[in-house]
Amino acid sequence: MYKSSLALAVALGVFAQQAAAAGFVEDSKLALSSRTMYFNNDNRDGGADNRESGQGFKLDYLSGFTEGTVGFGVDIQALWGIHLDGGRGKHPDNSSFFPSDSDGSAVSDWARVGGNAKARFSKTEVHYGSALAPNLPILVANDGRLLPQTFEGGTIQSKEIDNLTVNAGQLTHAMGRASSNRTGLSIAGATQDSNKFRYGGLDYKLTPDLTLQYYYSNLEDFYKQHFLGATHVFKIADDQSFKTDLRYFDSSSDGKNGDGGGYNFNNNGGFAKTPGEVDNKTWSAIFTYTLGGHSLLLGHQRVNDDGGFVWLNQGSVVDGNGRNEGAGGSSFYLFTDSMVNQFAKAGENTTFGQYAYDFARLGVPGLKASVAYLKGEDGKNANGNGTFSEWERDARVDYVIQEGTLKGLGASLRHGVYRGTGTSSLADQDQTRLIFNYTYNFL
Secondary structure: OEEOHHHHHHHHHHHHHHOOOOOOOOOOEEEEEEEEEEEEEEEOOOOOOEEEEEEEEEEEEEOOOOOOOEEEEEEEEEEEEEEOOOOOOOOOOOOOOOOEOOOOOEOOEEEEEEEEEEEEEOOEEEEEEEEEOOEEOOEEOOOOOOOOOEEEEEEEEEOOOOOEEEEEEEEEEEEOOOOOOEEOEOOOOOOOOEOOEEEEEEEEEEEOOEEEEEEEEEEOOOEEEEEEEEEEEEEEEOOEEEEEEEEEEEEEEOOOOOOOOOOOEOHHHOOOOOOEOOEEEEEEEEEEEEEOOEEEEEEEEEEOOOOOOOOOOOOOOEOOOOOEOOOOOOEOOOOOOOOOOOOOOOOOEEEEEEEEEEHHHHOOOOEEEEEEEEEEEEEEOOOOOOEEEEEEEEEEEEEEOOOOOOOOOEEEEEEEEEEEEOOOOOOOEEEEEEEEEEEEEOO
């Protein structure tokens, strides 16, 4: 079990001194979340299948802030995952669903505890610890399996100026969604890691309907990345709107990247003008029309020809025995981060669409459904010869009970189908996930 000793020591010290202070206790929240998940990844090309189920528990304590010019508080998080079907049968040793034991089978359970110390001054908050879960254009914490991915480091968020949110931070380690351990920070295909991911950015609400964003991030010895974004919502009528979402990333090499020694980037298995080096520009445009319970999304994404899109991904990091750390699984801020694939290789032009419906309009509140389709073309094969294409179809149904004894119990059924042609496409896969979520709030 991994514990951030410094964060917990600070947290417990603050708690011991300030537990009786107004605000610290009164504004506290304590919640226990349960997630039961069945995961089935059927490799249609004959490779290893992944078919497992598990039970996850997440206990979160979030204190309020003490009184005074500077208020102090603490967040503590405990995670526990239990494997519900043992044996090696359908558990690949590189599974991102559950950590592996020494013989390649799934461990029976795993757990970790983390905490953050926090302080608030006026409209600025600082958090330091090992239970950070950023959701920013340059870093999105993944919560797509049994337990969430978390990060260690420090973050600052300030809203001192009206309509402007400033975010900054430095992260040093990651805790994978299928791991009890912490690892350094890395990118796809690299075997070395870094302990310094710095970022800063602005979200400015220019008008009530228009938000502009700029972010910069740097993973030392791997990459530098600039992000520009704009979202605009045009209200057509009380029950009708049109949303425009524009995103642009510019990523380049930093430090040892491209020099070998395990700092190379595998370009998501695609082409690279300079092998091993980060060199990418990616843009996407998303348009969403909403009418009542209906929502229709259409968009396009373009990855330039020089190299694949890059984001934090510790999946290739191994322990001292050369075994997978269970840190695999990461997210990024593009619509193409879908169930099975990412559509993020060099040269890819991806057109996508999604239709969603909220059944509350038909008298069934809590029931939602959606279907999405993505088609990627013109991707450059890793060997530089020819191109590949790929497509994915994802469907999901979600329902949350709205009243009664089981109020808040949610169920989600998701199914994804991926097919590709060409040497740099993935193996054909069908993936199914069945998830039950429930959160009980003690405070």
